[in-house]
Amino acid sequence: MSRAAGRFITLEGGEGAGKSTQIARLKEFLEKRGRAVVTTREPGGAPGAEMVRKLLVEGPAERWDGVTEALLHFAARREHLRSTVWPALKRGDWVVSDRFADSTMAYQGYGHGIDRALLDKLYGIAVGDFRPDLTLILDLPIEAGLARASARRGNETRYESLPLEFHERVRRGFLDIAAAEPDRCAVIDATSDVDAVASAIGNAVVQRLQV
Numbered sequence: 001m002s003r004a005a006g007r008f009i010t011l012e013g014g015e016g017a018g019k020s021t022q023i024a025r026l027k028e029f030l031e032k033r034g035r036a037v038v039t040t041r042e043p044g045g046a047p048g049a050e051m052v053r054k055l056l057v058e059g060p061a062e063r064w065d066g067v068t069e070a071l072l073h074f075a076a077r078r079e080h081l082r083s084t085v086w087p088a089l090k091r092g093d094w095v096v097s098d099r100f101a102d103s104t105m106a107y108q109g110y111g112h113g114i115d116r117a118l119l120d121k122l123y124g125i126a127v128g129d130f131r132p133d134l135t136l137i138l139d140l141p142i143e144a145g146l147a148r149a150s151a152r153r154g155n156e157t158r159y160e161s162l163p164l165e166f167h168e169r170v171r172r173g174f175l176d177i178a179a180a181e182p183d184r185c186a187v188i189d190a191t192s193d194v195d196a197v198a199s200a201i202g203n204a205v206v207q208r209l210q211v
Contacts, residue, residue: 006089007209010100013138014171016148017190018197019098022138025198026205030094033211038088041098043076046083052076061162066112070119073104074126081127100132102177102185110173111166131184134208136201137174138190142167145190 009026011019027037043053052072056064064072077100088095101123108114142164178185186204190197205211 005092007094007133008085008089009094009096009205009209010102010132010135011096011098011138012100012102012106012135012174012177013190014140014142014145014167014174016145017138017140018148018194019138021194022136022197022201023096023098025194026096026201029198029202029205030096030211035211036091036093038084038093038095039097040080040084040095042080042100042103043073045080045085045097048079048083049076052079066108066114067118069112070104070108070114070122073108074122077101077104078126081130086130097132100135101127102135102137102174105177106170106173110169110176111162133184134205135178135181135185136204137178137185137187138197139171139175139187140190142171 011023011026013019023039027039030037042049043056044050052075056069056072056076085095085097105116105119109116109119146164146167175187178187186208188197188200188204192200
């Protein structure tokens with residue numbers, strides 16, 4: 001797929017890492033440098049994908065097993081890419097997404113124990129060879145992230161209600177992904193204040209993508 005001058009940046013991390021806030025800051029940062037920016041999210045980011053999102057984030061934690069979750073995520077991801085991400089990149093826009101496939105590997109792979117080979121196969125079917133240009137992983141201790149998420153929303157989503165051990169596996173998954181792909185991934189300390197995190201993200205984007 002031809003991206004013109006566009007770039008695809010993903011923000012990843014556990015619950016309460018502050019991705020939504022930092023995506024808004026990053027959009028402003030990039031626009032000041034003359035980039036047209038599309039912000040989006042997963043699951044979701046396109047009408048059909050938003051319908052699948054409701055199935056994934058609402059209802060009891062035991063609603064789906066890990067394989068069903070993975071299938072739903074990749075179905076939503078395909079629609080997101082086809083309807084939103086790829087058209088924007090072809091226009092030359094920069095796309096910043098709240099989550100992408102690393103979340104599926106961390107949550108369904110590490111968290112639920114789904115075999116990596118299965119997830120890689122689903123990635124190939126739904127996504128192909130396409131990869132983010134840069135992935136920023138916002139990292140902070142599990143308890144702090146869950147407390148932030150609960151305070152922000154006032155209630156728990158399906159994922160937030162899962163046990164601490166699950167979230168610890170997810171955090172380890174993100175850090176393992178970053179260690180395995182250092183050219184694509186940058187780990188950002190999300191325990192700092194909003195301005196400090198935004199500065200670290202801006203520095204990473206400048207260094208990695210020469211914006």
